[in-house]
Every structure is written in structure tokens, then in C-alpha cells.
Amino acid sequence: xxxxxxxxxxxxxxxxxxxxxxxxxxxxxxxxxxxxxxxxxxxxxxxxxxxxxxxxxxxxxxxxxxxxxxxxxxxxxxxxxxxxxxxxxxxxxxxxxxxxxxxxxxxxxxxxxxxxxxxxxxxxxxxxxxxxx
Amino acid sequence: xxxxxxxxxxxxxxxxxxxxxxxxxxxxxxxxxxxxxxxxxxxxxxxxxxxxxxxxxxxxxxxxxxxxxxxxxxxxxxxxxxxxxxxxxxxxxxxxxxxxxxxxxxxxxxxxxxxxxxxxxxxxxxxxxxxxxxxxxxxxxxxxxxxxxxxxxxxxxxxxxxxxxxxxxxxxxxxxxxxxxxxxxxxxxxxxxxxxxxxxxxxxxxxxxxxxxxxxxxxxxxxxxxxxxxxxxxxxxxxxxxxxxxxxxxxxxxxxxxxxxxxxxxxxxxxxxxxxxxxxxxxxxxxxxxxxxxxxxxxxxxxxxxxxxxxxxxxxxxxxxxxxxxxxxxxxxxxxxxxxxxx
Numbered sequence: 001x002x003x004x005x006x007x008x009x010x011x012x013x014x015x016x017x018x019x020x021x022x023x024x025x026x027x028x029x030x031x032x033x034x035x036x037x038x039x040x041x042x043x044x045x046x047x048x049x050x051x052x053x054x055x056x057x058x059x060x061x062x063x064x065x066x067x068x069x070x071x072x073x074x075x076x077x078x079x080x081x082x083x084x085x086x087x088x089x090x091x092x093x094x095x096x097x098x099x100x101x102x103x104x105x106x107x108x109x110x111x112x113x114x115x116x117x118x119x120x121x122x123x124x125x126x127x128x129x130x131x132x133x
Numbered sequence: 134x135x136x137x138x139x140x141x142x143x144x145x146x147x148x149x150x151x152x153x154x155x156x157x158x159x160x161x162x163x164x165x166x167x168x169x170x171x172x173x174x175x176x177x178x179x180x181x182x183x184x185x186x187x188x189x190x191x192x193x194x195x196x197x198x199x200x201x202x203x204x205x206x207x208x209x210x211x212x213x214x215x216x217x218x219x220x221x222x223x224x225x226x227x228x229x230x231x232x233x234x235x236x237x238x239x240x241x242x243x244x245x246x247x248x249x250x251x252x253x254x255x256x257x258x259x260x261x262x263x264x265x266x267x268x269x270x271x272x273x274x275x276x277x278x279x280x281x282x283x284x285x286x287x288x289x290x291x292x293x294x295x296x297x298x299x300x301x302x303x304x305x306x307x308x309x310x311x312x313x314x315x316x317x318x319x320x321x322x323x324x325x326x327x328x329x330x331x332x333x334x335x336x337x338x339x340x341x342x343x344x345x346x347x348x349x350x351x352x353x354x355x356x357x358x359x360x361x362x363x364x365x366x367x368x369x370x371x372x373x374x375x376x377x378x379x380x381x382x383x384x385x386x387x388x389x390x391x392x393x394x395x396x397x398x399x400x401x402x403x404x405x406x407x408x409x410x411x412x413x414x415x416x417x418x419x420x421x422x423x424x425x426x427x428x429x430x431x432x433x434x435x436x437x438x439x440x441x442x443x444x445x446x447x448x449x450x451x452x453x454x455x456x457x458x459x460x461x462x463x464x465x466x467x468x469x470x471x472x473x474x475x476x
Contacts, residue, residue, distance in 0.1 A: 076285040
């Protein structure tokens, strides 16, 4: 009696939990065209949104193309580039990141996430995650 | 008729009257000792105004902000209802904090009232949660980013943080499902929890009685006075004063509406509601792990204070350490709050 009650209520509880937690959608990677190389001169940048709706910035520094997520690794606020201070600043908890995304000061536990950049025939592509339905 | 009713509702009204009419200690004539009732009254103001707001609020990311704007500007007396809701929320938190301090500094949490203290602390946390989730429903910039920071903060909790964050976000990231989850938390889960906790709290207060305090000017007065009608009248007078104050605040400082939420851009100056200033400043000063673990430990310490106090008294039987530590904790919270407010 006790066992069957536990089994039935336990099953109902498991179903309720499953209901509350949406299915984890698998992320697949896609290469996405974002700009022509000649559209991004030295020191230039472009703000973009990835396939999951998260903001990023593509910039050229020291000849390299860098694509950085602008989602702060502390608590998810959006960092912004300060041309005056030459660093990314997070308005939530005063974090600062350098041009390469490394933490300069503040509480973030790690550097800003990077997107893989590929250049082919003068076109810039980024590797982005896309979650299928 | 009376006979018909008593057959169908066999309630002993004399017994019921004696149950609800427990003698109240004399110190409760002073309003600052009746702050528990004040918080309860403000909670019912929020239930009433919240119920009215539900008639117009739309919990959908594309429409939430517009519905709040409509409530504030187009619906007759919508601004008033919303302002009362907002100010009563702040008032309830003030009342609960003061009530907690009063209980702490008068040692009213000690044996046999330890469980009453624990339930009271849970009530305070549930109320803070209701304030946070309610603020996020406005879907303006500050409230949106407040919800984002909170859910990520929950995600940083050790062990079950990720699980809990997914539960309140409705996914891996803050998204459209998050507003629905905060809405459900705010209008159903937390109010139900608060009602339940209030019931348990009152039951415990009735079981153990109210801890008694005597003042010099009351030496010649009776030790207790009846709940009905004396204490009820005191509470009603407090309620009338609070309602007047809420109305004044609603008229002079009506609830404002900022910019519509923009998930791509955090505003340059961001700050939560005033009652989370201390936590916000604390998170600026520490690493994420220390910030989160420190906050959780402080909350656990507060809930378990009756046990900690017992240990402290055994360690130092001649000197009371709890009041000193209490003053230190209050000073830290006040200092962090002021720091955040003026920065």
C-alpha cells in the first residue's frame, strides 16, 4: 500500500518537475557571414547579435579580428566599450575588460566569451551556436 | 434560524471568542511593538491592489510594459492603485525589518519562541522575493536587468544553483518564459507562501503568547488588555494612519515608469529597489563566489540565530554578545545601503 502510494505520487511529482523544466535543446554550430574585411578598418568595431539573440562586438585590434560576447561573465549585464577609457565597462557591478576581453578589474570570474572568427575571400564569418526547436 | 444554523455549523462561538480574545501584554499599546500587525495589514493592501492590477496587466514580454503604461496613464485611478501597491510593498519591507529588529533586540526569539523567529525570517525572505519578482514585471530597463542579475545570481549558488536558475528562468537564459515564471511567482507562489507562513507565525504566537515587556510608566497599569476590542482598535488606528500615509505618498510620489526593457543594452546607471542596495553594493565588492556564498551564509545565520545565540551564551555567560553582533550587522547593512545610495 505504502509502496504503491509512494510510486504513484512520486511519478506525479516527477512529471510535474519535467513539466517545469523545458527540454534542453541541443546547440549546433553554424558559420555565419557578418561583414566584409574592408568594412572593418583598424580600430573599427561592429555590434552584432548572435543566433541566440545575444549581443556581441566584432572589432579589429592590432590587425587581428576579435569577436567578443558583450554579456558580462559576472551576472549577465551587457558591457559597453568606453572609447575614453579604452576598455569594456559593465554598468552593473563596475567590472572592466580590456580590448581582448580579459578582466581588468571588478568581480567577473573570467574573460568575456569569444566567438571563433574565420576569414575567407575577404568575408568574415563567425561560429555561432544555434539551438534547434 | 439560529437552531438551523447551529445544526449545520456546529461551532462553539463562546469557545471561538475565548480563542481569539487572548489577553494582550500592555507594551503592545505602543505602536512600534505592533509592527507585525502593520506588515500583515500592508500585505492585505497589496493583495487588494495586486488583484485590481491583474485586471489590466499582461504578462507577455511584448505587451507587459505597455500594459503597465496603460494602467498608469489611461485606466481611471490606475496610477493610484499601482502607487499604493508599490508603496505598500516598500512599507511592508520596512515594517518587517523593524519588527525583526525589535524581536531581536528584545530577545523575543529565545526559548520557546525559536520557531516563531525562523518562520518570521522566512516571511521576510518571501516578502523580499515578492518585491523583486513584482518589480521585474514592470518590464522597464531597470526591472528587466534586475531580473537578469537575480536569475544569474541564483545560478551562481553552489550545488543546486543551476537547477534553480533554470526553474525561475524557464530556460538556459533570461527570455520570454522568464517573465511568465516571475509572474507566477509573484501572484501565486509567493503570496500563498506568505499567507501560509503568516498563519503558522500567528499560531506560534498564540501557542507561546507574546513575550512580555514592562516599562516604568506602566507599573501601575494592568499587565494585559483584551484583544477585542482594545487591541483591534489599536490596529485599526494604525491601519488608518498607514492608509493615509500611503495615499500621501501615492499622490506626491506616484509610481514611475522608466524606459522599455531592452535585452541588448544594460543602462549606464543601474540599481535595484532600495531594499537590495546593500546586496548590490556587496556584490560589487566581492568575487561572485564570495558574494553569493556570503549572502546565503548571512541569511542562514539569521534564520538559525536562536541556536547561535545559545552557543554564544554558553561561551560567554556573563556578557551578552548577541546585541553587539546585531548592532554590527545592522551598521554593515545600513552602511552598504547608504554607500550604494550616494554613489
